[in-house]
Amino acid sequence: MSEDGRPQAPLMTNTQADRVKEVARLAGRPSRLRRREFLAEGPQAVREALRLHLDRRVSGGDVGGDVGGDVGGRIVVDVYATQDALDRHQDIADLLALNGSPDVRRVNPDVLAAMSSTVTPQGFIAVCTFVDVTLDDVFATAPRLVAVLVEVRDPGNAGTIIRAADSAGADAVILTSGSVDPYNPKTVRSTVGSLFHLPLVIGVELEGLIERLRDAGMTVLAADGYGATSLDDLQDTSAARRFATVQEPVDSGAQGRELGAQAAERPDAAVAGTAGPAVPRLENASAWLFGNEAQGLPDEVTAAADARVAVPIYGQAESLNVGTAATVCLYASARAQRLR
CATH class of the missing domain: 3.30.1330.30 (Ribosomal protein L30/S12)
Structure with missing residues (x-):
């Protein structure tokens, strides 16, 4: 006994x-x-x-x-x-x-x-x-942060992204058809237990997925090393909006009030005092798309996204591993959403 x-x-x-x-x-x-x-x-x-x-x-x-x-x-x-x-x-x-x-x-x-x-x-x-759920299950919870793996085939990378999504407080991870089996023993080990912490959707067909994410009220961001939008810029404008909204300047801070007014009038635009193009807000509910290790995201996917966002590289590395890039992007959104 x-x-x-x-x-x-x-x-x-x-x-x-x-x-x-x-x-x-x-x-x-x-x-x-x-x-x-x-x-x-x-x-x-x-x-x-x-x-x-x-x-x-x-x-x-x-x-x-x-x-x-x-x-x-x-x-x-x-x-x-x-x-x-x-x-x-x-x-x-x-x-x-x-x-x-x-x-x-x-x-x-x-x-x-x-x-x-x-x-x-x-x-x-x-x-x-198996612990996976359906897309309808995820959307029923009004998610604010989701990671989407588009044909990510390396078990270690997939596990790292699931673990990063869990650490950043994401609401779900979605794997499209052609992605690695998340129940592969290598993937399970790479999640270090995070597989059991957040909803997982597997085998989702890419066609129509972006529209469904957008219909659920989410901004769709494609992580793309060649993207025209810098993650640094998104974080800077997020911080500027927060500063302008939270701080109550005295008369000598007229510029701060002016920035706050601009943010209120153009909520989707960068707070720079210019009429620049609208940029996505990290504070908003967002779905990040992460692509295949070798080919990245398909052109039709980046074209359908609301923005192609690049993580800046300050050193001499040719590129970032998709798991590392996903961690940086998910944490940027998580921080902006928590400080909004």
């Missing part, structure tokens, strides 16, 4: 057991799609999967909330762990002891290695149900 009174299964030691092989097959996409399950490996990913699982069980399995899961609210099907890992991570052992948590099956290191997709497993593997 375990400490919480539940029957404890015997230690798994047979690397050739059918169960071990079934878990290992989830490293391949055909098995994932057939079973609608995937692997979360390592203490951080398993910890976050368990927290979401328990939240869902407590809330009654409302799949229309922040993240998906099966109808019963179940996120984690099974957990496999070595005794050493359970001893080293008491917080995870405590989660596994709570009512509603899945059973944990103790395995020896050889069995864990046979199940794992990594060369050096970290003591825990969880079999999880």
Whole structure:
């Protein structure tokens, strides 16, 4: 018996057991799609999967909330762990002891290695149900910040963007058709648990997506190294609007009042005292489009966006990795939205 009174299964030691092989097959996409399950490996990913699982069980399995899961609210099907890992991570052992948590099956290191997709497993593997939701689910929450991956195919980059979106407080991540499978073990590891924190929409057809984002009240920004709009400029004008709106200048600050009046009359324009072209406001609800590592965004996508925004490069690097660029862009929007 375990400490919480539940029957404890015997230690798994047979690397050739059918169960071990079934878990290992989830490293391949055909098995994932057939079973609608995937692997979360390592203490951080398993910890976050368990927290979401328990939240869902407590809330009654409302799949229309922040993240998906099966109808019963179940996120984690099974957990496999070595005794050493359970001893080293008491917080995870405590989660596994709570009512509603899945059973944990103790395995020896050889069995864990046979199940794992990594060369050096970290003591825990969880079999999880798919957590993606629909576009309608996302739009129903009136999102203010969304990351869209347009044919991003590198698992590490996709995972980095999901993690950056989570860190910036984004409301969802959307992956278009042709993007990497977010349940790929490399992608899951790269998210470091963020996969379980925010809504994920996968396999979205690019045609009509920009119109749907715009219909949802979002400004569509294409991250493009050759874009005519600089992210620096967007941040500067955002700061100028905030300064002009918040600060109450005395008579000697007539210029500040003049800028504030201009911002009120032309809310979508840069506050520069000129009649320059309208520019997007980072304070507004925004969807950022991030493109393929080699080709970037398709021309028809950048043409349909409200603006093509470039992250300035001050050194001699040829370009920014898409994950790095996404982090900078998402944080720029997040900061402007929080200070508006």
